[in-house]
Amino acid sequence: MHTKPKKYSVFSLIKNALSYHENWQPAWRSPDPKKEYDAIIVGGGGHGLTTAYYLAKNHGLTNIAVIEKGWIGGGNTGRNTTIIRSNYLWDQSAALYEHALKLWEGMSQELNYNVMFSQRGVMNVAHTLHDVRELKRRWHANRLNDIDCEWLNTAQVKEFCPIINTSPHIRYPVLGATLQRRAGTARHDAVAWGYARGADAMGVDIIQNCEVTNINISNGHVSGIETSKGTINSKKIGIVAAGHSSVIGSMVGIRLPLESRPLQALVSEPVKPIIDTVVMSNTIHAYVSQSDKGELVIGAGTDGYTSYSQRGGFNIVEDTISAVVELFPLFSRMKMLRHWGGIVDICPDASPIVSKTHINGLYFNCGWGTGGFKATPGSGWVFAHTIANDEPHELNAPFTINRFSSGELVDEHGAAAVAH
């Protein structure tokens, strides 16, 4: 049996320092899987872990397990560029992401784990008249949805982020930007670890190095999963496997409307503070922020081709970097330190699927594509609700699989499209 974890605080840190840190407990246990659980979550990324956490916390389901083929947080959760914002265009998305943002705002205290959520603002820059029109549309929609958002003209952009190049003579001059001040970044690993610790404390079994190889179904109802550690039974199974969701879907003949594509990111060498916000530009394809370690964190759009290899074409990196240097010429002598890619699962309308399926007891949470990190707590919250009640939460009701046959899409691609 596990004991309740000791609280983290300055005092516990000092106390443990005096005993040379010999007495810390594991943040989570490493149990062997039981024969059966009340619910199983497949995928130990942020979304899977928050699902388990809220299943236990909000719905009292504690005899549950998270099954992860590698190590928790090792998928996109540990590979993303951690931009968090809620300034989405459509009401349905705005509501879901805003719910998540509110959870972010209390997350460190809720988890007693510092996830370093840093509200240094996210600025979406406009370079063409078309951008201006679309970003203003989003700004007005956000305002009326009571989501904080401001429009900055070029001079205000410069004032907010002095190192950005606002010369009118560059190829795509900065014509303005939206700013969401409550938006920002967080420490991705800490989110996975913090929720894992929280879930574990409530009795959730987190089982790593355990790959799901099949899903068992009898009479139209799930009965359990086959894994590299044997059969595990459960009447409720939630799949939260991001880029590999379609692989799991195909185990039970479900074809998900997803494309899996590489998305790349990189960091520079660490330097002293130089940029104090997140700047995103969709038109020239780049975004930049600076981590608490001092690294510039940089990303762009997905590769054009579907693939499961966590590596994309180098041309994307070159394009991204030239866009960064265009917006921030002073970064030209900085250096790329590390580069990586993740596999993102993209729906045709660039919105997620958080849904029941035609198989009883089988639920999918996927399609978060290039921008699901920000949704992590909200996604788990509503998915837990869906699994516990066999009924979607009002916030994820629009995000069913069925919308692709009804046509009720939430198209975040076309309008004011901003990835991440």
Next chain:
Amino acid sequence: MSKKISFTFDGKKYFGKENHSLAEALLDNGIFLLGRSFKYHRPRGLISAGSEEANAIVQLETGNITQPNVRATEITLYEGLKAKSQNHWPTLNLDIGSINDFLSRFFPAGFYYKTFMWPPKFWEKYEYFIRRAAGLGESPTEDDPDKYEHFHYHCDVLIVGGGISGLYAAELAAKANLKVLVLEQYPKLGGEINNQGKVSANKFRESDQNIIYQNIFSKLEKFDNVKIVTSTTVFAYMHNNYLLASQKTNNTKIREIIWKIRTKKVVLATGSIERPLTFHNNDRPGIMLSHSARKYANKGIDLGKNIIVFTNNDYAYEAAIDFKLINNENKVTVIDIRNNSKGDLIKEAKSIGIKILFNHIVTNTRGRKRINSIFVHKIDNETNKIIDNYGKISCDILCVSGGWSPTVHLFTQSRGKLIFRESDATFIPNESFQNEISVGACNGTYALEEILEEIDNKMSNLLSSFKIDIKNNNHPSLNKIKKIFYDKMKHLWIIPSNINFKKTKMFVDFQNDVTAKDIQLALKEGYRSIEHVKRYTTTGMATDQGKTSNINALGIISKLTDTPIHKLGTTTFRLPYTPVTFGALAGRHVKEFFDVERTTPMHQWHLDNNAKFEDVGQWKRAWYYPINNENMHQAVNREVKATRKGIGILDASTLGKIDIKGRDANEFLNRVYTNSWSKLGIGKCRYGLMLGDDGMVIDDGVTSRLGENHYVMTTTTGNAASVMSKLEDWLQTEWPELKVFLTSVTEQFATISINGPFATNLMQKLCVNFDFSYENFPHMSFKNIEIGGVNCRVMRISFTGEKCYEINIPSSYAQSLWSKCFEIGKDFNITPYGTEAMHVLRAEKGFVIVGQETDGSVTPVDLDMSWIVSKKKYDFIGKRALYRSDTVREDRKQLVGILTKDPNIVLEEGAQLVEEVSKPPMKMIGHITSSYHSPNLGRSIALALVKEGLKKKGKTIYAPMPTKTIEVEICDPVFIDPLNERLSA
């Protein structure tokens, strides 16, 4: 004597020697303290002599050429070089931050996850200080004056590494007449060969090596099929043998060049990196990897008289022997973890008076800014427990060696699989994934005779696909090589300590200040997988990318968890091998070349006539043409009015034009557009809407039928490329049975659009003999007309609601025809109008712009254009989607016109619309898509998408803006000439 070169370090002037690195010059000046560590601000000096350097990183130069985090080992000294140490305040010698070192107990791995949470609002303040404390060097703050370039190269064999292995492999490939490229990261070829002084310690080996090297090198020089480039680091090994390298040039015009290499075969000969040993206080200035120290000494740098070598293997004795031979006065002591060694080098060391302490370890060191003494204990060979205190030994320098790690970074980047070799506790390449071989030290092969044999065998396999046999090659003077016997090493991942482990500071990752007990803490706290340990402790995440720390971290985890190392797996080595300059990655794609700028053939005219431009995709389009200090509003009003009264002329060349030919062209159009094309006669034009497979509008435009099987399609400017590729996609993947050929002719034809009541008059003057009567050339038809001797394609179509001729003329004649129009149009007050006036004109007519009125969520029915959707056609792209339950809803958002109650208010495009105004959140029913002042109506007009808008015409709704709410009425979207009378009047 070599030339003296002056340079400054931390503002103080020094002199160095030619061809010395900055690291060498600093040591030569007796400077050992070079920087402060990331977290604890511990004084640090050089640990190595190469690209694996973790400590000695400096801020190079100042102003617009400054560069943070430069490894002192990688910079060749030049006159006037300025370097500054990093991460300290106020000075390197007296750094307040080093208080962290004394408080280090309170900053264990991951401490920040456990604190800074109270009170919640304070995180912002804590973070401010955390951020200031983090980071190493400083970002430049000015524009980079330098230029960079990209260089593409194709070859048969790429050889990475210009040491003896790489060069020998190059020779074999060269002899086989292949195109060979050799890249070496350092300025000088030879690799380890350069690591020998005038006094060659290892007389068993190195003289042979030298001879062989000279032999190969002199031969290589004679081949013109071999290209050798130095100062060039291969930093990425991508799929399909695509590799990237970055070259530092001496050229003042181009600072760095990125090589993009596609090669048939790759030979990795990247050598190996020495490992530190993990013991208490193993990080002081003056503690160096043995091989690096030896390299410095052999370059004539005085590192002191009192030298200690602490090792677990035979190779480190090379350093010990050299130090003794360089100066017999030197006192050299070897502390060897092993209980004995029968190696040849040990015999030699003994013979020249080097003191060896077997079964001994270094347990502690002293000397804050430079090491001055060590503490030595004796261990039991079986239990490795400390059994005796040897005492303190004073020293000037401590050379350490924990064995060698092959440089397998590129190999793993290529997706090759590693295997763990117990004998020297290291990962070596096992299975190649691409067309590649690893040879020499990077393959874990160290003895010269073995290396040469390995290269013979592997190269002969590698080159066999070229049908080349190199089997009969003779090793260069292999027969002369004397074998040296090296005894086994002994691996202790953590050197035992006489104090409690939990009180030790045994550094694993030097730059990030990760200690062995940090790793222990991570494991204790449940962060067990190597990736978790790495992320929790940040080991291997510094600017040296773990070159010296990764393997030791793995070893420590293996020891602490009692798990065989190969079961832990390795962490992934991510590209780049060494950091790469952003500017170099961007190459010439910066500033004016950031993105191509597309201009029309009439661009110069627009410039000459004071046009303001708008970016539309890559195009520069004339936006409006102010005259006499007009503002935009005035200019646009004038242009719009002139077009409806006389003649307006628009440069519409940017519209996409796709030439469609082939037997099935008509069927093809039927499939890609919603309306029917079967009955379109030759010489006729038709407007079409293109949908995505979700039934949403993605493009529109007019297509003309030029002949039986020949059409020209126009697309919107912004979508030209994407429509072209979509059409190709459908043809090639969905309908391969259709015989249709597509050619983009966007740039072959320029388009001049002549609009207005006098448009026909102008056309008649342009082509006197042509019959422009409505009967002969009605609206929506097409004619080939010769204008000024040039065959033009003229369409009578209209996007303004006025009579209009769109002349498509071969681009090279466009400018002259354009000017000609002005000449003869004077009488009709011919006025050029830009995209803004074009927008107003079409909005007055209620014409949509795809991408403005539509956003990927709008169907033709939503645009009130059901007339264009064929009910009879068997199928077209998007048809099925149009009949989904959501798409057939009648309360969808629909296109309507909007009139503000106050005619002077021009709404903001993007403004949201509501039926009831309240405090946010408010229920939005739509948004303004287009909005202008209409000079013809003398008031503002707008288009909008509004939920159930078609049913709500006449209703009052609201646009709540930040400062006020604007009252508006829903109306018909056609504001002018609803019966299209002007087209034929």
